[in-house]
Amino acid sequence: MIMCNFSIIFDNSILFDKNIVTILVESYIKFNSKLIIWSKAQDGRRVHVIERDLSEPDRIVGELLQPGGYLKLIELGLEDCVEEIDAQQVFGYALFKDGKRTRLSYPLENFHSDVSGRSFHNGRFIQRMREKAASLPNVRLEQGVVTSLLEEKGTIRGVQYKTKDGRELTAFAPLTIVCDGCFSNLRRSLCNPQVDVPSCFVGLVLENCHLPYANHGHVILADPSPILFYPISSTEIRCLVDVPGQKVPSIANGEMANYLKTVVAPQVPPEIYDSFVAAVDKGNIRTMPNRSMPASPYPTPGALLMGDAFNMRHPLTGGGMTVALSDIVVLRDLLKPLRDLNDAPTLCKYLESFYTLRKPVASTINTLAGALYKVFCASPDQARKEMRQACFDYLSLGGVFSTGPISLLSGLNPRPLSLVLHFFAVAIYGVGRLLLPFPSPKRIWIGARLISGASGIIFPIIKAEGVRQMFFPATVPAYYRRAPPAN
Template sequence: MSVETLSSNFILTNTTGIFAFPMDMKMIDQFILGGAIASLLGFLLLYYTFQGKKKSNRASMEMQRDEYVKNSQDGECQQEIAGNTEIIIVGAGVAGSALACTLGKDGRQVLVIERDLTEPDRIVGELLQPGGYLKLIELGLEDCVNEIDAQRVFGYALFKDGKNTKLSYPLKDFHSDVAGRSFHNGRFIQRMREKAASIPNVRLEQGTVTSLVEEKGTIKGVQYKTKTGEEMTAYAPLTIVCDGCFSNLRRSLCNPKVNIPSCFVALILKNCELPYKNHGHVILANPSPILLYQISSTEIRCLVDVPGQKVPSISNGEMAHYLKTNVAPQIPVELYYAFISAIEEGNIRTMPNRSMPAAPYPTPGAILLGDAFNMRHPLTGGGMTVALSDIVVLRDLLRPLHNLSDASSLCKYLESFYTLRKPVASTINTLASALYKVFCASPNQARNEMRQACFDYLSLGGIFSNGPVALLSGLNPRPLSLVLHFFAVAIYGVGRLLLPFPSPKRVIASLFAFVLLYSFQRKRKNNERVSIDFRRRDEYVKSSEYGECRPDDTERTDIIIVGAGVAGSALAYTLGKDGRRVHVIERDLTEPDRIVGELLQPGGYLKLIELGLEDFDAQQVFGYALFKDGKNTTLSYPLENFHSDVAGRSFHHGRFIQRMQEKAASLSNLSLEQGTVTSLLKDNGTIKGVQYKTKIGNEMTAYAPLTIVCDGCFSNLWHTLCKPKVDVPSCFVGLVLENCQLPYANHGHVILADPSPILFYPISNTEIRCLVDVPGEKIPFISNGEMAHYLKTKVASQIPHELFNAFISAIDRGNFRAMLNRTMPAAPLPTVGALLMGGCI
């Protein structure tokens, strides 16, 4: 009914009433006034009653972050200090606990909310690959596998049809402590929780997170129930959801497509030993694999894979019958009786094996991690490696950020997390999925042949097993290597089907052995080229017994850095921030004046952010413009998934170095000294320090456990530490153009000129660097005018017309310089106590 109709009825009714019941006007006014007031009060009463009911139906009251947060102990409201909690972590499993420790050690104020803080009892997450252990070391959490009876794992043993082969992890280039680890999952998690709880700025609380608090599309915090049932709300600029494979929050932050290819049936075998000690054992059984590994000094975990989502019932004895009749005959004889005993003990448990690709919805204020974000079949034991690798990536991204309050900008910045995690995550995920499919039996002859081919390929040993095992272990998570071995196995398997020879394995294996061994031989030749010639080294390394030395100051200096250019200054600042006592010796501390080292690519700028060195003035560069024969095209950097600040940078080289030297010198534990290092000090083959001349000519000696040589492309020390093979393919002639603009703003310009390229980029608001490449080591003389003539006659005509006049003016000013362009492959001579970095390697 319309407003007009209502008004007409009201007037008609009142008019009828007036004529039917005569009253005086005063009485009528009182009734009208009283009715209006009563109506207004009734409306207000109904409104607030309705609103109160609406609020009471919510899970808990949402409050503004800077007002009140309900106290989990006594239910009272306490005022929360603004900015007190920076990060909320939902879940304290492997990912959540490790992340809490990591962020807490970085000084972040962290609140961890975990559903159950008692020791978990899971049947997976018990095998940590060597790559995961290296990430644990990187996070400073390697002591969490101590005192839990963790067992070292050095590789796998593969069993099929009565045959077996041992696949060892390629660990020869790593420290002796690096290996896989197997353990009780609950004990490992409790150790990490204890470590997190010991950090003053990390708070662990038991509670169940029921929902994320969202405001205008931004996650502001979480609502949760405490252990005692209290409804609580907590706020932070960033919420990280790590609540595992059963996550009830992931739907808000990703598009979960969970697949359950199989289930694991778990037992614990006792009073027995594995055929290969300190190795995981994989039996290529029928219908699918069986996995065995030690989880303590007296217990072996057995995981029987059952395809599909339905498994035989445990309660009515179907499972025990299935295990005894179908599985037990395929168990190695050394474990058979222990397997039967474990079945009869009845402690059988099952768990669905989930896989879920990462499909995030980038959401301001929140991010997913761990199994809540990405899962793969647990056969290969790669889950913890991916989670720990993700934590390292996220830690490095967050480290330079002092303020997390700008949720929108933070969300865009953290989108790079999804790109940076891909090499490790995609390699391990793809391998897990592929191996599970290959290792399962099938009625299809081709698939069974591929299964046999995979077993035989790995049994070949050497590079045929080292490559796949390096991928499996997380030591070499390179997608290209994965593709190579997939193709090798596939063609090897197809060849077995196609070639009707008595021994096809030898023919196909020989073919791939040739291809792979060729690359291996080249690598070995490169290694042979860096063999150490001690007599030549002794010419360059001065023994510490000669000359006058000041008292050994090893206890006062951890690291000596020779050279304070880009590499030396950045390294000094980085190590100094980590608390190292660093002594930097630089030949000349005045501002350098070079014509290269002025263009930093976006990848380099991301590393600068990671090191906390991004605060300097420069020109942003968004890509390249390519010119040839009057045509041109622009090539933009693919930056759409990165924060708006991420781009290339171009600048005066000397100003950039001076800025880094200033930052390094501001650290109290770092000394920057001007001096020329003349030699390295050697004692029994170990570099103990350096001899150098100070600015005023005094001979000095400095000692440290580690000396890092970063003295650039003209290094006088590199012969000591590497075998330099320097090639000079061309020279750069450098000019500075003024009072002009590039055809494409904020782009580097490359002209495909004759005989070689010309490069332009801005180095300040008013200056453009021009680098003319001249092939060979000899160039026209500058002093006699040959160079100016060459530039005007050979080069100027190929310059874009927008820059032509400025180019000619730069030549006429005569301020052009030349520099040799050097290339040198890294060919280090591994030396105890010393290391090369930067242009000198």
Template sequence: MSSILCAVVLVLFHHWSVKRGKRKLYKAAALPPSAEKALHDKDALDVIIVGAGVAGSALAYTLGKDGRNVFVVERDLSEPDRIVGELLQPGGYLKLVELGLADCVKHIDAQRVFGYALFYEGKSTKLGYPLEGCGVDVAGRSFHNGRFIQRMREKASNLSTVTLQQGTAFALIEEDGIVKGVKYRVGGGQEREVYAPLTVVCDGCFSNLRRTLCTSKPEVPSCFVGLVLEECDLPHKNHGHVVLADPSPILFYPISSTEVRCLVDIPGEKVPSVASGEMANYLRSVVAPQVPEELQKPFLAAIEKGSIRSMPNKSMPAFPVPRPGAILMGDAFNMRHPLTGGGMTVALSDIVLLRNLLRPLRSFHDVSALCEYLEKFYTLRKPVASTINTLAGALYKVFCASPDRAMQEMRQACFDYLSLGSVFSTGPVALLSGLNPRPLSLVAHFFAVAIYGVGRLMLPFPSLNRLWLGTRLIVGAGNIILPIIRAEGVRQMFFPNTVPAYYRAPPSK
């Protein structure tokens, strides 16, 4: 009887503690006294963060832990419900550990991920992350995006230096070309202003704020159609699954102990209508026959259940416009195709870098000097971010079906190259996972795939037709990767130490 009573007490205590945490998180909607002071005292805050997604929440916690007074404005503080941002690569997990946020993947039924399984024309190959020497806890993590974000928001809001406010930011406050703060609306349309020497825009949905700080525009190469498969055992446990289908890839990965996320890529900005049943028919007739046999039954069951959602896949290289008093991070100024799941790794890597740059500064009030100094951030982040961005864009184009025979050979060569194992798989997977994001390694492996494809064509003996096809394959490979590299910036990507900002020292004041 006593053991039952203890169990009941523990359950009630856990329920109370969870509710208490949620009250603290949402109490910001009523604006606590510290935030009320910030509305009237322009020296009360150090940083304003627009957006409390992965980047905004992690940055708020990181700066707040360093003693900075942080004010975060977020459109909706309820748990997000998204179909992407559910796979954190091992490289991103290591950054999460470095930021002190590793416990945010605990108690949300997150699943450990150890690599990928690749399926193509009835064949499959398994690619493991090169985790040797990384520590027993290091692996990828897959989860419900909303649960992960709520854990980070709660952790940030538990700091006395961080205030979360639910509201919609709609304009930057500027004086003489210097960003002084943010205007935002709370419930009922009431407008408020908040001031700080540094404003960080992390949410790409605030396009009017982003446009004043960035010249690049997002492109939409494709859309993801999302389903949740239940009572489903993946062919390779604790692995992501990529099916090289026609016209483009299909992804499967666990998001809890009982659910598997399926993302069907559809090229272009338009997808079949869900409301009319056109989408369900497309998934049944076109996609289902290409799904691995073990997954077809739960895939069809998910279609019948009807919870079909879609979202555009955006891609945007980083072209920031340095503005005193403001800086861009996260999806606000840099996006890549989500095929490789590299977005959170880039964001967390950027936060570690920004934290390290800001730590030596006693204050941020010398905004002109700070703006000049933070150009170093945009330079230092380039090799890692550009490698992950370029790989995502190039791999998506290679994995898509094509009527061009040379690109068909490139797709086959990529699958066969990865199937070789050893350095031929660990090298590319180390790039994809964020464990070794080196630009030269990316270029070397990409063109090694193309040369391998040419070698396959020359067997058992070369011919003029095969030589011509091989030439087209090499040219096609260049046409895939070189424009992406050019958009990212060749000098910043490969030779950042030739950029003057690379050597900027912290302001002396």
């Protein structure tokens, strides 16, 4: 197993009265570990970034940035990081089910023409972000593996790490940001990890083919679970096949190729069937477990946990980078007025507000990802079938019935209440179709089970996210905490 370990250290030894510029690098290690590297250098603080591997990564995820995430990129002044990497604009989604299709456009009418989603090769994006970080003054970017946190009387004082040439070193700082991905070996002292692995993605690249809808992500509601297609360059299409459970057919003995050709290929749109089969024959098939984990932090003086080490959601909706960028904006704004990070207990108490302030965006995207995945998966249960069909038909109605959900998915409308209302509107729509024009005892029973099933999908996710922080953040005391005064 390849582990990614990484820390970011803040050092108050140099202070200038400048605006804070936050640099975020979001990367993915083997098996979808998300790594967030951010630095805060132009205000004079020295930043030490320790990353496992600084070479260009080659991943099958982290390739789609929703419009809401792109707006955060602009807010951070990093929009040029998607330039010169053959990134493709994405304007919405196309949904396919049982031979029918519908197109769902992002509601971008009130934004500048440049605002849209972006899809790209993850490694190219990462390298652009690293270049941006390394170009800042006071940033030290170092390749190394963090082996442990240095703790003294309950406060994290820094990290111990091993350099590229094998030396064991320590680094000390008032604040350590831990972002060591979904396989984190540091998170247990900073949070209560409850990791769920509902499925795996099987990744392929289709070459020189055209999707039915240009510059759109494509979601096929297949059996047993969804299939995704989206462009990652002007000549390449990424395909991600979801396989439920933690075990996938073997690639080595040909079981995977056979599964893709016999089970998956007949369900893809006919326009890309030949390209899909050719990609399978080419043999560059890769797999990755899909993980979800609600944020359950232990506020710890001297340290902060972020990225996939802290919070994960099913990657079906492509919301991971949007959550990460939003988190960075929240944390940047919290740290902006601070001129002294050395009072660890006071700083820790103040930064607890981060966990509440991030909730509107994070909880909306997390809940939507988990709920949509369960709705989009095929099921022998008749009530689940009706819910799946109702979701497709509801989105196909157009108007607010499509723009509402797609604005949630895109990160443009981070409102948890709106998500819940649309989710149950789909369920009620499904019940209404069952009962009209004439209800029968069987249909009434299926409708009741549909509502019960919908509740069983979304309420556990909301509970894990935190009802109070999600819907009533103003009632959380940390919401009102102010920056500690400078000494």
